[in-house]
Amino acid sequence: MLASLSRRAILAIYAVIIIVPLTVVAFGSFKTTQELFAGPFSLPHSLSTDNFTEVVGGQNLGSSFMNSVIVTGISVPLTLFLASLAGYAVSRLKGFMSWAIFGFLVLGMAIPAQANMVPLYVLFGRLGLLDNLGGLILANVVSTLPIAVFILGGFMRTLPKELYEASSIDGSGPWKTYSSIALPLSAPSIAAAAIFLFVIHWNELLYPLLFIQTPGNRTLPLALLSFQGEFQTNYPLLFAGVILASLPVVVAYVFLQRYFVAGITAGASKG
Amino acid sequence: MSIHPGTAAERKAPGSHTPANPAKARRRSPTRVNPALYLFPLPAVAVVAFFLVMPTLQAFQYAITDWNGFSAAFNYVGLDNFIRAFTKDSLFTNALTNNLKFVLLVVIAQTLFSLILALLLTRNSRGSILLRALFFFPTILSSVSVAFIWKFIYDPNFGLANSVLRTVGVDGGAYLGNDAQALYWVAVTQVWFHSGQMMVVYIAGLQAIPRELYEAAEMDGANKWQQFKSITWPFVAPATSIVVAYTTVQSFKAFDLILGIAGNPPKSSLDILSTRIYSTFANSEFGYAAAQSIIFMAMIALVTWLQRRLLRLTPKGD
Numbered sequence: 329m330l331a332s333l334s335r336r337a338i339l340a341i342y343a344v345i346i347i348v349p350l351t352v353v354a355f356g357s358f359k360t361t362q363e364l365f366a367g368p369f370s371l372p373h374s375l376s377t378d379n380f381t382e383v384v385g386g387q388n389l390g391s392s393f394m395n396s397v398i399v400t401g402i403s404v405p406l407t408l409f410l411a412s413l414a415g416y417a418v419s420r421l422k423g424f425m426s427w428a429i430f431g432f433l434v435l436g437m438a439i440p441a442q443a444n445m446v447p448l449y450v451l452f453g454r455l456g457l458l459d460n461l462g463g464l465i466l467a468n469v470v471s472t473l474p475i476a477v478f479i480l481g482g483f484m485r486t487l488p489k490e491l492y493e494a495s496s497i498d499g500s501g502p503w504k505t506y507s508s509i510a511l512p513l514s515a516p517s518i519a520a521a522a523i524f525l526f527v528i529h530w531n532e533l534l535y536p537l538l539f540i541q542t543p544g545n546r547t548l549p550l551a552l553l554s555f556q557g558e559f560q561t562n563y564p565l566l567f568a569g570v571i572l573a574s575l576p577v578v579v580a581y582v583f584l585q586r587y588f589v590a591g592i593t594a595g596a597s598k599g
Numbered sequence: 600m601s602i603h604p605g606t607a608a609e610r611k612a613p614g615s616h617t618p619a620n621p622a623k624a625r626r627r628s629p630t631r632v633n634p635a636l637y638l639f640p641l642p643a644v645a646v647v648a649f650f651l652v653m654p655t656l657q658a659f660q661y662a663i664t665d666w667n668g669f670s671a672a673f674n675y676v677g678l679d680n681f682i683r684a685f686t687k688d689s690l691f692t693n694a695l696t697n698n699l700k701f702v703l704l705v706v707i708a709q710t711l712f713s714l715i716l717a718l719l720l721t722r723n724s725r726g727s728i729l730l731r732a733l734f735f736f737p738t739i740l741s742s743v744s745v746a747f748i749w750k751f752i753y754d755p756n757f758g759l760a761n762s763v764l765r766t767v768g769v770d771g772g773a774y775l776g777n778d779a780q781a782l783y784w785v786a787v788t789q790v791w792f793h794s795g796q797m798m799v800v801y802i803a804g805l806q807a808i809p810r811e812l813y814e815a816a817e818m819d820g821a822n823k824w825q826q827f828k829s830i831t832w833p834f835v836a837p838a839t840s841i842v843v844a845y846t847t848v849q850s851f852k853a854f855d856l857i858l859g860i861a862g863n864p865p866k867s868s869l870d871i872l873s874t875r876i877y878s879t880f881a882n883s884e885f886g887y888a889a890a891q892s893i894i895f896m897a898m899i900a901l902v903t904w905l906q907r908r909l910l911r912l913t914p915k916g917d
Contacts, residue, residue, distance in 0.1 A: 331823075335719050339730055342716070345791070346733055349748050352759060356751075365757040410643040417639035421632055429640045436651045440852060442873045443896040446661055446880055446889045447654035450668070470650040473643055502635050531741035533855040537877075549855070552743045556862055563751050570744040577739050585732050592738060593799050596845050 357567040364564055379568035383555075388543050389572055392551035396530060397576075399461055399547055403468035403529045404522055407476050410469065412518065415481035416510045420492065420502070430481055436474030441534050449538055459541045467535040472528060476521050479594050483517035484510055523584065523591035530577055548573040661889035668885035680890030691891065693867055694875035695898075697782055698851065701871060702902065704786040705850040710842050713794045714835065717801030731802070735795035742792070746859025749788040750775075775860065778868040785860060785869060789853055797842045804838030805831070840910045844903055851899050872898065 348369075356364045357379055358372035384390040418430045448467070449458075457463030487510065495505040511518070536550035546554070552569050581588050662680055666673035684691045716734060720727045737745060752759040753774035761771030775781045808830065816826045854873035861869040864878045872895045880888040 338715070339719055343730060343733060346737065349752055349759060350736075352751070353748055368757075368759055368762055410646065414640035414643040417636050420636055425632075425637075429644065432652075433640070433643055433647055436647055438900070439651060439655050440848070440873075440896060440899060442852070442854070442876050443892045444651065444654035444658050445876075446668075446885050446892065447657035448650065449880070450657075450885070451650070451654060466646075466650065470646055473647055474651075477643065502633050502639065506639070527739050531743075531855075533741070533743060533858070534877075537858075538880075549741050549743045552741070552747070553859060553863070556743075556747070556859060561754070561757070563747075563754075563757070566747045566751075570747050574740055574744050577741075581736065581739050588739060589731075589735055589799050592735075592796055593803065596796055597800050597803070597841050 353567045353570055356564050357571050359564050361562060361564055379564045380572070383565060383568045383572065388546065389548070389551055389569060391544055392546045392548045393572065395461060395545060396548040399464050399468065400526060400529045403465050403472075404525045406465065407469045407472050407525055407529075408480075408518060408522060411473055411476035411480050411521070412484075412511060412514065413506070414473075414477050415484045415514075416502075416506045418477075418481045419484035419487065419510070430477070433477040434474050434481075436470075437478065441471055445534070445538055452539060458539050459545055460539070461545060463539050464532075464535055464547065467539070468529045468532060471535075472525055475595060476525065479521045479524070480514060480517055483514055487513050517594075519587055520591040520594045523580075523588050524595040526580070527577060527588075527592060528595075658889045658892055661886050662893050663890075664886040666886040667883045669883065673886065676886070680887050681894065683887070684891060684894060690867065690870070691875055694870045694872050695894075697869070698871040698873075698898075701782055701786055701789075701853065702847055702850045704783065705789050705853075706843055706846050708786065709790045709794055709797055709846050709850075710839065712790060713797035713842060714801050714839075716794060716798040717805055718831070720798070721802060721805045731795075731799065734798055737792050738796040740792075742853075742855030743859040745788065745792050746856050749784075749791075750860050753784055775869075778866075781861075781866075781868045785853070785857065788860065789850060789856060792856070793846070793849060797846060800842055800845075801835060801838050804835045808834045836910070840907070843906055843910065847902055847906065848899060851895075851902075 352368050355370070355372050356368065358375055358377070359379075360376075363370075363373060384393075414429065414433055418426050420426075421429070452458050452463050452467075455463075457466065491509055491513070492505055495509045500508070531549055532547070533549040533553065536547045537553070540546055540550060543551075543554075552566075552573050555566055555569055663675055663677055664673045665676050665679075720731050720734075751757075755761060755771065755773045755776055758771075758774075760774065764771040772780070774784045812830050813826055816830060821829070851871075852873055853871060854877070857865050857869055857871055857874050863874075864870070864881075865874050870878075872891070876888055876891045876895060879891055
């Protein structure tokens with residue numbers, strides 16, 4: 329009885345610690361600064377969208393949103409494509425080559441982004457990839473390929489070999505077997521990896537901070553970070569920015585909650 | 600290439616056997632790989648080699664120079680950068696100390712807390728499932744968003760924490776404004792941010808424990824603590840090593856959260872290795888920044904290795 333009471337108490341307190349700040353942020357994004365400071369918990373007087381219009385129009389958040397959509401929209405499928413090709417080959421090759429390719433690709437998980445940022449910055453400078461969305465996409469793909477190969481390759485290895493053999497006997501080449509057997513059967517792990525990558529790429533901050541100079545080329549997290557300096561205590565404006573930056577991930581989470589957990593945990597338990 | 604008739608795919612299929620001579624085919628199959636298969640990993644290998652491995656190796660080269668990133672001329676200075684970091688640069692040693700303190704705090708707090716949450720939510724009741732989804736939620740937000748939310752909570756004048764405390768008649772603190780405490784408050788934020796994710800890893804581990812073990816233990820008269828010690832803990836040991844290892848790397852790289860909550864560059868009480876490397880880089884000391892990044896990588900490797908050794912002492916479930 330006592331145990332169940334304290335169990336409930338702990339859970340309730342932590343639920344409050346999560347819900348209250350999020351609610352305050354959601355309400356606050358419709359308030360003026362004075363209104364927020366007067367009563368952080370009160371409902372907003374009016375559903376004034378001034379803060380949103382200001383962050384979208386005045387602060388370039390609109391173009392940053394589009395940049396984030398472009399960068400994430402290309403980075404995620406591209407990473408999945410390259411990783412699934414590699415994962416497929418690893419699952420079909422045998423012996424040393426399979427081990428060597430997998431090992432080489434997966435070894436990259438041990439390299440933190442800060443470790444090679446200086447040489448990467450120099451290399452991108454030489455290739456004309458600085459201040460350029462293409463550069464961001466490339467950096468995103470490279471930094472997450474190792475773990476994507478790990479997740480997809482690991483899954484593809486568990487697929488029954490007989491299916492591949494049957495496909496071969498039917499006269500399919502490796503490409504046909506990859507696209508018509510391996511890919512569809514790997515759908516669960518591809519979905520998990522896709523969500524994992526979506527969260528990472530959508531929220532990526534270091535690479536934009538390193539590579540992007542022009543405000544028009546900023547992605548959302550970078551644009552949001554620049555608010556920090558400009559609007560120190562204009563919390564309603566910061567909150568409107570937070571809401572806009574989080575919206576796509578939150579909407580996806582509400583509908584695909586189970587897959588998010590599977591995806592991000594696949595990243596955690598295999599990273 | 601073609602030695603005997605039959606499609607390429609048919610020949611290289613692992614373990615496939617032609618009806619005519621199964622034994623022979625099986626023996627040959629390892630070497631009979633369709634060469635086209637080697638094209639598949641090629642783009643990934645090329646991209647990783649060129650944009651990940653090569654820059655990392657180059658970092659070692661930059662680290663022994665005094666290059667500023669712009670001029671064509673630079674000198675090889677041997678280990679000077681490394682010596683400077685540990686003996687002459689208080690900003691760096693400060694960031695290193697902060698970082699180790701932060702990692703230690705977060706790893707201990709987050710591991711314990713996520714285990715407690717997992718223990719409380721193992722049952723698959725509707726309430727549990729709903730709470731799991733709620734507790735996991737912060738993980739999907741961007742670090743900058745989480746930083747802004749907590750900047751507001753900690754704001755000494757208008758912030759959420761102090762408004763709550765005021766209503767019960769207590770004077771709040773300065774939180775991030777207090778240099779002696781600032782790092783602890785960011786650690787709290789980090790735990791709020793990622794405990795839900797680690798909780799899910801633990802739940803997966805807990806749900807693999809056979810119910811019968813507890814029933815048997817109960818019949819033997821074991822109390823809850825004895826049950827935890829001799830059944831639950833050994834079974835969650837593998838999950839613990841995952842949680843600890845992942846939390847370590849995650850908190851070493853709390854770069855985004857620190858920049859968001861403390862500004863760029865952060866004040867010295869919140870400076871950690873990754874933000875220090877970034878400041879050094881932004882200051883055009885490319886050679887020195889590269890040296891710091893190698894120390895950073897070595898630190899992560901060292902701490903991870905140490906944990907592996909220590910965690911091996913705990914009993915394993917398998």
